[in-house]
Amino acid sequence: MLIFKKMKLMVVALSLVLVSGESRGAQEEQVIRAEVEAVLVNVLVTDRNGRPITGLKRENFRIFEDKVEQQIGTFFPVDAPFSVVLLLDTSYSTYGKLGPIQDSAIEFVEQIHPQDEVMVISFDDEVYLETDFTSNNDAAARAIKRTRTGQSTKLFDAVFLGMEQVRPRTYRKVMVVFSDGIDTTSSDSSQGETIQVAKEAETTIYSIQFDTRNQMMRPQQGPIATPGTIPGRNPNPLGIPTPFPGPIPTGGRGPSRSQVEAEYGRGRSYLKQLASVTGGDLYQASQDLLNLGSIFAQIAEEMRSLYSISYVSSNSKQDGKFRKIAVKVDVSDARTRTRKGYRAPKGR
Numbered sequence: 001m002l003i004f005k006k007m008k009l010m011v012v013a014l015s016l017v018l019v020s021g022e023s024r025g026a027q028e029e030q031v032i033r034a035e036v037e038a039v040l041v042n043v044l045v046t047d048r049n050g051r052p053i054t055g056l057k058r059e060n061f062r063i064f065e066d067k068v069e070q071q072i073g074t075f076f077p078v079d080a081p082f083s084v085v086l087l088l089d090t091s092y093s094t095y096g097k098l099g100p101i102q103d104s105a106i107e108f109v110e111q112i113h114p115q116d117e118v119m120v121i122s123f124d125d126e127v128y129l130e131t132d133f134t135s136n137n138d139a140a141a142r143a144i145k146r147t148r149t150g151q152s153t154k155l156f157d158a159v160f161l162g163m164e165q166v167r168p169r170t171y172r173k174v175m176v177v178f179s180d181g182i183d184t185t186s187s188d189s190s191q192g193e194t195i196q197v198a199k200e201a202e203t204t205i206y207s208i209q210f211d212t213r214n215q216m217m218r219p220q221q222g223p224i225a226t227p228g229t230i231p232g233r234n235p236n237p238l239g240i241p242t243p244f245p246g247p248i249p250t251g252g253r254g255p256s257r258s259q260v261e262a263e264y265g266r267g268r269s270y271l272k273q274l275a276s277v278t279g280g281d282l283y284q285a286s287q288d289l290l291n292l293g294s295i296f297a298q299i300a301e302e303m304r305s306l307y308s309i310s311y312v313s314s315n316s317k318q319d320g321k322f323r324k325i326a327v328k329v330d331v332s333d334a335r336t337r338t339r340k341g342y343r344a345p346k347g348r
Contacts, residue, residue, distance in 0.1 A: 037345060038073060039065075040202040040310040042172060042279060043327050044302060044337045052305030053334060054078050064326045065313055065341075076172060076308035081115035083133060083169035084303075085162040085203075088144070089179035091124040091153040093212035098149050100289045101178065106141045108176070108296035112303060119165055123158035124150025125185055133169065155179055156186035159194045159274070163201050172308045173203040176299060177274065178285075180212040181267025191270055198277050199322070200343055204306065205278040206299045207271035208292070210285040213260050279339040313344070320346030 041063070045053045058075035086105060094101060109118055120130040120143040131143035159177065166173045183191065198205060255263075272282040281302075283295045315323070324341040 038310050038312050039325070039342055040172075040308060041325055041327065041338045042174075042202075042204045042306045042308050044279070044306055045329055045331070046335050046337070048333045048335070050335075052302065053329075053331060054305055056307065056329065056331070060329050060331065061307070061309060062328045062330075063309055063311055064328070065311075065315065065323050067324075067326070068314060070311040070314060072309055072311055074310045078305055078307060079113065080308065081113055081117070081171045082303060082306075083166055083171040083173050084112065084116055084118045085166045085173075085175040086118055086120050086140075086144075087158055087162050087175060087177045087179070088120070088122045088147055089124075089153060089155065089158075089210075090122045090147050090149050091184075092149065092151050093153075093180055093210075095149050097210075097289055098147065100292060102144050102147065104289070104292040104296050105144045105178070107293055108300055109137055109140045109144070111297060111300035116303075117169075117171065119162075120144055120147075121158055121162055121165075122147040123154050125152040125154060126150070127154055127158045127161055129161075129165075152185040153179070153183055154186045155181070155183040156189040156191055156194050160189040160197060163194075163197055163203060166203055167201065172306070173201070174280075174303055174306075175203050175205045176208070176296075177205060177271065178208045178210065179267075179271065180264065181207070181209055181269075181271040182212070182263055195270075195273055195277065198274055199340065201278065202339075203278060204339070205275050205280040206302075207275045207280065207282045208285055208295055208299075209268055209271050209282065210289065210292075211264075211287045213264050214287065277340050279337050281337075315344070318345045318347030320344055 043061070045056060047053055058072060061072060061075070063070050063072060086108070088101065088105060090098065090101075105120075112118075115135060117133040117135045118131075118140045119133045120140060122128045122130055128147075130146055131139060134140055159175075162175050162177075166175060268282070274280075275282045283298070285292050285295060309327070313323070320343060322341055322343050325338060327336045327338050329336060
């Protein structure tokens with residue numbers, strides 16, 4: 001079974017190499033070490049028309065926890081690198097569509113910052129770590145091309161694994177989830193658990209829901225080749241155990257339209273909540289996936305516009321309560337978007 005070590009999320013050490021445009025390409029190494037718990041938030045700043053505002057400095061920002069202003073500790077500009085987890089649903093609903101999905105995902109990798117590092121995870125009735133974090137675009141592209149269509153969907157297990165893998169990274173953190181949002185076979189993680197962990201994580205999540213309603217209306221016509229049977233495939237390079245799928249019912253009559261709509265709506269709600277609590281956003285891919293490339297491009301552009309701020313809370317109580325975060329900037333008519341907050345540690 002999947003072995004996930006569920007640890008309290010906190011920043012005890014951050015190490016980051018920043019590339020400053022003002023220094024004309026010179027690299028400045030900035031090492032941050034905190035002996036107490038710190039809070040890191042990614043912040044998007046936009047104008048009234050939703051266009052990202054870049055070029056802001058530390059002094060333009062104010063951050064509040066439960067309406068109490070906090071002292072900004074570290075400030076990461078928009079060109080600071082990210083650790084990115086790319087989570088690709090390759091269950092039966094992607095049958096016949098995997099090519100465009102792979103091409104769009106590769107284009108996304110090519111559009112992000114050259115110093116960003118990417119981990120690729122795919123999932124169907126198993127969870128596959130296609131590649132460890134890499135800044136090599138060719139390696140990430142090969143990992144994406146290795147993905148194959150499977151059968152059922154371990155979405156919750158994959159989301160939890162993605163957050164566990166990105167948690168200890170020293171860079172800023174983003175996860176992109178491409179799925180219809182419908183879990184069918186997760187055994188180690190639940191919907192509620194992944195939402196709760198997302199609230200605690202310092203990771204901005206972007207969700208892309210693809211439309212599987214037509215596929216859901218049809219009964220599955222039989223098993224297709226599972227990824228593990230493809231010669232030369234290395235589905236689990238990090239050696240994390242993955243569960244074997246149960247039997248998949250085939251043939252027979254498909255679900256009703258009302259059942260499909262209800263299930264699809266629940267999937268959308270889950271993906272929207274996953275993004276909302278982390279300061280990310282939900283995107284809707286069209287049935288033919290023709291807009292998928294533009295969606296990935298929008299996410300890449302937004303990533304290049306995110307600021308990151310860390311602070312040590314002035315509230316030293318270890319009461320385990322949820323604390324709300326708000327960020328303000330001194331720019332007229334500007335809007336900010338960030339994660340909702342975090343849960344304080346609980347004392348013994």
